Amino acid sequence: MSWARERQTLDAGQIHYGPHQSLRLRERPSNSAVQRPPQFNWNADQPEEGAKGRPRNLKELPLPMELKKAIRQVQQMKVPVMSNWQSWKISKSKTMKRFLEESREVLAYVAPWRRTLHKIGGHFGGGVQSYFLFLRFLVVLNFLSFLLIAGFVLAPSIVFQSSPGNSETQNSIDQIECMIYSPEPQSLSVFYQYFLDLLTGMGFMEYSYLFYGFYNNTEMMNLQLSYNIPMAYLLTTAFYFIFCLICIVLRMGAVIRDVVKTGGRAVGGYSTLVFTAWDYGLQGNRATNLKQNNIRYQLQMDLEEERIRKVAASLTMAQTVRLYSLRAFLNLVVFGLIGAAFYAIFKATQFSQSQTGGDFLDLIVQYLPSIVITAANFLVPFLCDKIALLERHSPSTTVILALLRAVFLRLVSLGVLLFTLWNGITCNGVTESAACSVCQYNHKQYPCWETRVGQEMYKLTVFDFITVIAVMILVEFPRRMLVDHCPCKLAQFVGRQEFVVPQNVLGLVYGQTVVWTGALFCPLLPAINTIKFIIIFYCRKITLFQNCRPADRTFRSNSSNFFFLLVLLLGWSLATVALIYAAVMIHPSMGCGPFRFLSMMWSVVPDSLQLLSNSSRDFLYFMGSQAFCIPLFVLLCVVLCYIAALASIYGKTVSLLQSQLKMEGRDKQFLVKRIKELNSASRGKKR
Amino acid sequence: MGNKQTIFTPQQLDAYQVGHSARREAGLFYRYHNLAPQLVPLDYTSKPDVKLPYELIGSMPELKDNPFRQRIAQVFSEDGEGNMTLDDFLDMFSALSEMAPRDLKAYYAFKIYDFNDDDYICKSDLEKTLNKLTRNELTEDEVRMVCEKVIDESDLDNDGRLSLEDFQHMIVRAPDFLSTFHIRI
Numbered sequence: 084m085s086w087a088r089e090r091q092t093l094d095a096g097q098i099h100y101g102p103h104q105s106l107r108l109r110e111r112p113s114n115s116a117v118q119r120p121p122q123f124n125w126n127a128d129q130p131e132e133g134a135k136g137r138p139r140n141l142k143e144l145p146l147p148m149e150l151k152k153a154i155r156q157v158q159q160m161k162v163p164v165m166s167n168w169q170s171w172k173i174s175k176s177k178t179m180k181r182f183l184e185e186s187r188e189v190l191a192y193v194a195p196w197r198r199t200l201h202k203i204g205g206h207f208g209g210g211v212q213s214y215f216l217f218l219r220f221l222v223v224l225n226f227l228s229f230l231l232i233a234g235f236v237l238a239p240s241i242v243f244q245s246s247p248g249n250s251e252t253q254n255s256i257d258q259i260e261c262m263i264y265s266p267e268p269q270s271l272s273v274f275y276q277y278f279l280d281l282l283t284g285m286g287f288m289e290y291s292y293l294f295y296g297f298y299n300n301t302e303m304m305n306l307q308l309s310y311n312i313p314m315a316y317l318l319t320t321a322f323y324f325i326f327c328l329i330c331i332v333l334r335m336g337a338v339i340r341d342v343v344k345t346g347g348r349a350v351g352g353y354s355t356l357v358f359t360a361w362d363y364g365l366q367g368n369r370a371t372n373l374k375q376n377n378i379r380y381q382l383q384m385d386l387e388e389e390r391i392r393k394v395a396a397s398l399t400m401a402q403t404v405r406l407y408s409l410r411a412f413l414n415l416v417v418f419g420l421i422g423a424a425f426y427a428i429f430k431a432t433q434f435s436q437s438q439t440g441g442d443f444l445d446l447i448v449q450y451l452p453s454i455v456i457t458a459a460n461f462l463v464p465f466l467c468d469k470i471a472l473l474e475r476h477s478p479s480t481t482v483i484l485a486l487l488r489a490v491f492l493r494l495v496s497l498g499v500l501l502f503t504l505w506n507g508i509t510c511n512g513v514t515e516s517a518a519c520s521v522c523q524y525n526h527k528q529y530p531c532w533e534t535r536v537g538q539e540m541y542k543l544t545v546f547d548f549i550t551v552i553a554v555m556i557l558v559e560f561p562r563r564m565l566v567d568h569c570p571c572k573l574a575q576f577v578g579r580q581e582f583v584v585p586q587n588v589l590g591l592v593y594g595q596t597v598v599w600t601g602a603l604f605c606p607l608l609p610a611i612n613t614i615k616f617i618i619i620f621y622c623r624k625i626t627l628f629q630n631c632r633p634a635d636r637t638f639r640s641n642s643s644n645f646f647f648l649l650v651l652l653l654g655w656s657l658a659t660v661a662l663i664y665a666a667v668m669i670h671p672s673m674g675c676g677p678f679r680f681l682s683m684m685w686s687v688v689p690d691s692l693q694l695l696s697n698s699s700r701d702f703l704y705f706m707g708s709q710a711f712c713i714p715l716f717v718l719l720c721v722v723l724c725y726i727a728a729l730a731s732i733y734g735k736t737v738s739l740l741q742s743q744l745k746m747e748g749r750d751k752q753f754l755v756k757r758i759k760e761l762n763s764a765s766r767g768k769k770r
Numbered sequence: 771m772g773n774k775q776t777i778f779t780p781q782q783l784d785a786y787q788v789g790h791s792a793r794r795e796a797g798l799f800y801r802y803h804n805l806a807p808q809l810v811p812l813d814y815t816s817k818p819d820v821k822l823p824y825e826l827i828g829s830m831p832e833l834k835d836n837p838f839r840q841r842i843a844q845v846f847s848e849d850g851e852g853n854m855t856l857d858d859f860l861d862m863f864s865a866l867s868e869m870a871p872r873d874l875k876a877y878y879a880f881k882i883y884d885f886n887d888d889d890y891i892c893k894s895d896l897e898k899t900l901n902k903l904t905r906n907e908l909t910e911d912e913v914r915m916v917c918e919k920v921i922d923e924s925d926l927d928n929d930g931r932l933s934l935e936d937f938q939h940m941i942v943r944a945p946d947f948l949s950t951f952h953i954r955i
Binding site: 357 | 831832834835836837838866879883896899900903904905907908912915916919920923924926927928935937939940941943944945946947949950951952953954
């Protein structure tokens with residue numbers, strides 16, 4: 084086939100479209116079905132123009148430059164006839180579109196670490212980038228929470244601390260022993276005491292804005308303004324939780340939209356891999372080699388899974404029974420391991436709570452729950468991985484199972500810690516027992532139990548942070564130096580570290596859940612967490628670029644993003660349950676805190692409601708009554724049914740359109756075959 | 771920009787601005803010029819007919835390590851051999867930029883993977899693609915199985931090969947395509 088070499092030059096407004104065409108518009112005279120070259124529809128209306136005033140679909144067509152120039156000239160000659168209303172609507176929509184685009188650009192510019200994330204995505208892929216995006220989301224969430232708490236709780240406390248006009252009501256005389264609380268540090272302290280106090284949250288740190296016990300139940304009752312600090316404290320915490328929930332749900336919505344748009348899990352796994360996995364932006368021999376290895380590994384993994392599935396389907400009955408009983412036994416072993424970990428945490432917490440002291444050995448005792456939790460979170464998944472080798476699931480099922488077990492372990496171990504604390508504080512829930520009968524809580528061991536709980540959460544956060552730094556310095560850097568400089572076979576076998584995304588994300592979720600649980604008792608914890616996460620971001624970035632090799636197995640980022648947010652939501656619900664229980668069921672400490680003279684934290688809200696005017700009080704009571712709530716509930720159910728129906732209709736439409744596409748292909752094939760038959764029939768008749 | 775020399779007429783600039791900004795335009799032109807300074811004049815107002823051979827295009831750092839560089843150059847060049855004029859060069863980087871729409875990219879990706887230029891991605895095209903993707907490190911069996919799976923998944927009209935419609939339909943379901951079919955220059 085000889086293709087024409089010349090390309091005709093175009094005069095203004097004239098298009099020559101003869102046999103001399105550019106590469107892109109050649110009609111291939113092949114006998115197979117015609118591949119339609121991209122057409123330009125001269126008669127289409129142009130109601131929408133692009134932001135720069137040029138018709139948008141011109142950019143989308145692979146036409147030669149001269150043709151595009153000519154088309155544009157013709158379009159500019161066309162003057163569409165529109166009514167005033169339509170032109171106003173169009174100009175308004177153009178302004179709105181331009182505004183949205185610019186605001187999106189500004190947001191993307193303002194978002195921190197934009198260039199770093201870009202670089203990470205380019206070098207290590209979407210999976211690792213999703214971890215850093217998640218981390219950035221948590222940093223922003225924590226920072227905004229800190230601003231919220233600082234604005235409504237911290238700043239008023241500081242301002243009203245020293246001003247006159249506070250009112251503090253007195254308690255009854257016979258509960259005087261419950262009000263004993265003396266957190267002032269001893270006068271003779273050793274020089275390293277400050278360092279120890281910083282780590283444990285005791286001593287000089289205990290009676291400070293960091294913990295609940297420092298805040299007073301001051302109520303400013305000036306003429307100009309009145310500010311109720313206990314109410315602000317409780318409602319700010321509640322609003323903080325709701326704010327976090329909204330952020331997480333919004334982000335989940337964005338992720339789900341992506342997942343639904345592409346039809347959920349990649350159904351066309353192989354074809355997507357072959358045609359879209361290659362990153363055209365890769366430069367350098369090393370990066371391309373790695374990517375090629377990556378793709379090869381993924382293909383081999385997928386084929387392996389297929390093979391395992393075939394083998395599993397071909398087992399005899401006896402073999403299947405044996406496999407399933409083996410799996411059931413191994414699951415029991417795993418549950419036993421997890422139960423042992425929980426028991427260890429329970430014992431450690433009980434022991435640590437019963438000791439007090441100020442020297443280094445007691446530091447270890449103070450940190451015992453954190454140490455046991457961290458050790459359990461490292462050992463148990465490691466053992467479970469080894470056990471999972473015997474279970475002989477397919478690789479993707481193994482990964483999902485390991486993740487589920489790790490999530491269960493992390494969140495429930497935190498729950499066990501909280502349960503143990505609750506045991507100690509409320510004497511196992513039996514408020515009539517000896518230690519708890521006077522003050523409704525164990526006032527001898529916990530003169531200010533909220534601060535103690537806050538201190539435990541503070542210690543967990545600090546220990547988590549120290550662990551990350553220590554692992555980076557003591558494990559990751561030496562490993563890389565060993566692998567790079569030691570020629571021994573063991574080092575080469577172990578190889579450079581791989582950045583494992585799921586475990587790291589679970590660590591983040593755990594840290595955030597601890598912060599949520601402790602937010603009521605340690606108001607500055609979100610601020611500490613912001614700083615901690617920022618430092619962790621930079622540490623992980625350094626370790627990623629210096630010590631890690633790109634993973635052989637890429638992590639499917641879109642469906643796992645949703646899973647991470649789901650786990651975060653699970654952690655949030657755990658913290659909410661703990662918060663509600665603490666606010667409603669446990670008697671606040673009488674010696675400290677803003678709620679010291681109430682029987683439960685929540686009662687500050689009904690008490691304040693009494694002070695409102697009659698009409699607003701009646702309105703709020705009406706909102707809480709059954710006459711309002713039941714119709715609201717019914718309305719929400721109706722809306723839910725409507726949305727569910729809409730979703731199912733869309734799903735059906737999508738599958739209908741897909742089958743229609745398939746049918747069209749078959750129709751085309753059928754018609755081509757008929758044309759061939761008719762042609763050959765007519766040719767045969769001619770002869 | 772310190773260089774006040776005019777490179778393009780205003781009409782040319784206007785035409786080329788489909789898909790680029792003027793600054794990006796000029797940047798790409800300087801890249802093209804720097805590939806062969808003695809061949810490419812700095813003044814394009816007279817629309818000179820200059821074509822750079824494939825070897826120069828293929829030695830650009832952005833394309834040098836890409837296993838598909840020869841196919842890319844062939845698809846975008848006018849003569850089908852990989853020798854590109856400035857128009858072809860600009861078209862290429864415009865289609866591979868982040869602003870090009872999905873349909874345009876799908877169209878050109880299809881042509882890149884269609885090694886024998888017959889408007890269909892048949893099994894031999896797939897095998898060549900796979901071997902380039904994995905540096906020939908898959909076994910014969912594995913290559914055959916993957917090709918079968920790909921055709922199974924994407925072939926909607928059941929003719930044993932992928933047409934442009936099949937390819938586009940499959941691309942719609944791939945979330946990463948827009949970001950991977952992208953050269954940063």
